[in-house]
Amino acid sequence: MDSTYCHACRHFSPPSSAGSVFDSPCGFRNWKKATERGGGFSVHAKSERHKDSMIAWRDYQRAVKANTTLANVLDKDHSKKVKENREYIRTIGEVILLTARQNIAQRGHNESEESNNKGNFREILEMVANHDPAVKRRLTSIHNAKYTSKIVQNEVLGCLAEMVRSEIIEEVKRSQYFSIMADETKDVSKQEQISFILRYYYDGAIKESFLHFESAERLDAVGLTEKIVIVNLLGRHGLDYKNNLIGQAYDGAAVMSGKHSGVQAKIKETAPFAFYIHCSAHCLNLVLVDSIKAVPEAEECFALLQSLYVFTSGS
Incomplete structure (x- = not known):
């Protein structure tokens, strides 16, 4: 041109x-x-x-x-805010992790500003704010992004739990061979929950690591095997149970220990090396129950406790 x-x-x-x-x-x-x-x-x-x-x-x-253009100023301001937000979220996560490790409740009955006890999470966070001006500014500011709600607490706990599970699965994959232990119990809503534990050898020691709870929609052998133990858990976490599962331990209930149609038998159909062992803790419990029956006073005491449980749970 x-x-x-x-x-x-x-x-x-x-x-x-x-x-x-x-x-x-x-x-x-x-x-x-x-x-x-x-x-x-x-x-x-x-x-x-x-x-x-x-x-x-x-x-x-x-x-x-001079590096003072509007774009540079905005970029620096944005980078500063991102850094401050990350540090604040990190503090939130560390406080939640502390309460989880100490096995203490996070929330209080009254978390309002006038309350003398806002719960462990809020009280610990405010204590940290007394020594960290950045955290104090965020907690006392008028904007809503304080990340102290119960929803955020549960989301952070979920992220932390997933990180722990990922580390456990990684250790199991490195050790190659593993066993499973499972047991069911009812929660407060009367829903059956399956607790699932992996046992494996890693870094010179035998480890037993709790993976998580899983709701049991069916309590028969097929439901527990296909929906809980195999497909929904081991398969979901990418564990080669068909070749590397070498043991399984449950209680002595027929649905779990049945030789022909129990959970252990169905698992062995696809994992032939997964030998079944009756859980030693359940064996000890059975011995103690039978021993107590020989002492009338003890038997009456536990019978009374059982009656009280039935009465209160049905009221």
Whole structure:
């Protein structure tokens, strides 16, 4: 294109000023008058629009050199806020992790500002704020992003639990061979929950690691095997149970220990090396129960406790 343009006017001219041919789409082409005293270049260089554009261009160059452009300032401010948010979220996570490790409740009965006891989580966080100005500013600010609600606490706990599970699964995969232990119990809502534990050898020691609870929709052997033990757990975590599962331990209930149609038998159909062992803790419990029956006073005491449990749970 046989045209010339003014860089300053095209990029730095005031938006309210009228345009000129030097920053138009076609540019300046009248070469006969380009260098005349009253021609294009001379007139344009003396115009107020060009002077203002040159001042704006020089200001921009100085700002770039000093690293103080609007984009840089906004970028620095954004980076600072991101860093502060990450540090604050890290503090939130560490407080929640502390309460989880100490096995103490997080929430209080009254978490209002007037309460003398807002719960372990809020009280510990406020104690940290007394020594960390950044945390204190966030807790006392008017905006809503304080991340102290029960929903956030549960989400953080879920993330921490997933990190622990991932580490357990990684250890099991490195050790290659493992055993499973499972038992069922009812929660407060009378829903059967299956507790699932992996036993494996890692880093010179035998480990027994709790994986998680799983709701049991069916308590028959097929439901417990296919929905809980094999498909929904071992398969979901990517463990090669068919070749690497070498043991399984449950209580002595027929649905679990049945030789032909119990859970252990169905697992052995796909994992032939998974030998079944009656849980030693359950064996000890059976021995203690039979021993207590030989002592009338003890038997009456436990019978009374059982009756009280049935009465209170049904009320």
